[in-house]
Amino acid sequence: MTSKTNQPKTLQQAILYFSDPDNCLEYIKIRRWPNGVICPTCGRTDVSFLAKQRKWQCKSAHTQRQFSVKVGTIFEDSPLGLDKWLVAVWMITNCKNGVSSYEIHRAIHVTQKTAWFMLQRVRLAMQTGSFAKKMGGEGGHIEADETFIGGKARNMHIATKKRRITGTGGKDKAAVMGILERGGEVRAMVVPDRRRQTLHEAVKNHVEAGSALYTDQLLSYNGLEGDYAHQVINHAIKYVDGSIHTNGLENFWSLLKRSIAGTYVSVEPFHLFGYLDEQTFRFNNRKEMNDGDRFSKVVSQVKDKRVTYKELTGKTDKEQGTPFFN
């Protein structure tokens, strides 16, 4: 039914292609079950397809015998059609600086609150699969740096918002640590502070011993020389000294901050994780991939990432009142 050649390469093609529910089904099916459809409840593989309902039925007599392609994915429990979902995924994945819930709301005709919820769910699918493998090693060049992002921008006057968001630090901001392998990936994580123990732990969790490590002169990095070839660039004097610099991360921070200033109104610490997942995905998949490849990758990561509104916001739908729009 679906061949590689007629798969969408542009947003316009995606809108057209996914207006057919069979295309939606097939596209997701082969990505979430690359080795054939499996019953999400019991794991049986000899399930039968019910073409009319676009569902499968398990041969075992347990509850939820019938299941759709949405079960166990970020799309589960959503009454929205996959046509809308997949177009939203396309937009979020491929717009260079990200899209706001306002843009999704206008493009696919859902309420802004729904669009916001979709955005958070798609961000989950953009999470890096696993941080299990450390970066670097012998011959690896690693940069580490931190920055401050976000703050409680909600309910703030627009001028104040701008000032706060572009500033560097303050008690309403979250510290974010970045670790980048030159020629490889970047990882970004929210950290409680910039103390020595915190930063050392992050470096040791993510970077193989023996790597070359480049940081600025922040004293918290002192003491890593035992495990790494640690070299420090003193930003008070200069930004680059041969290979000693943190320019890869500076580049990532500037993209991150530009997208916040340009598109996103508020990034509360609570939502910063998802936001970082999105930006990190975009940065790590910016080269040697076209829009269709990036989209395909996100769709292949939609499973086992269910989240409820309460988990996202820390509040129930009713308690929510004014949703966080960004």
Ligand SMILES: [Zn+2]
């Ligand atoms: Zn089953």
